[in-house]
Amino acid sequence: SSAPARRADQFANLATTDVRDDIHVCVAQMSKLGLETIVQDLTRPDIELNVCRVVVPGLRHFWRRLGAGRLYDVPVQLGWLPAAKSEAELNEWSLFF
Known part of the structure; x- marks a missing residue:
């Protein structure tokens, strides 16, 4: 391979402390590459867990x-x-x- 191996800590950490903000970061990254991102909120009110489905056509x-x-x-x-x-x-x- 012409690209040297890199450790995980050598990549930018774009994580936030909020799920909604994390989704916006992912959508922005895909948009920079000209990709559409489809996000559906699957969170149920009776379960205290944020859930979403993310689809990026073309990946x-x-x-x-x-x-x-x-x-x-x-x-x-x-x-x-x-x-x-x-x-x-x-x-x-x-x-x-």
């Missing part, structure tokens, strides 16, 4: 998919890589949570 699915598009283009657009990687150059390990 890749959670599970490993290597089709053409954003996976290759966005790192270049963000300046993280000088050129798009080939499928063979991508991380061979899938991340499962």
Whole structure:
């Protein structure tokens, strides 16, 4: 890989102390990339837990998919890589949570 590995503490922490503000931060970040963000409040009044569903059309699915598009283009657009990687150059390990 041409990009050096980085630790989590080397990335900007954009978290706030408020869920609504965190959502606004995420929407703003996606907007900078020209992406629409759809947010639906799923919070129920009988449960004291904030819940939302966030969908960004055009982003890749959670599970490993290597089709053409954003996976290759966005790192270049963000300046993280000088050129798009080939499928063979991508991380061979899938991340499962």
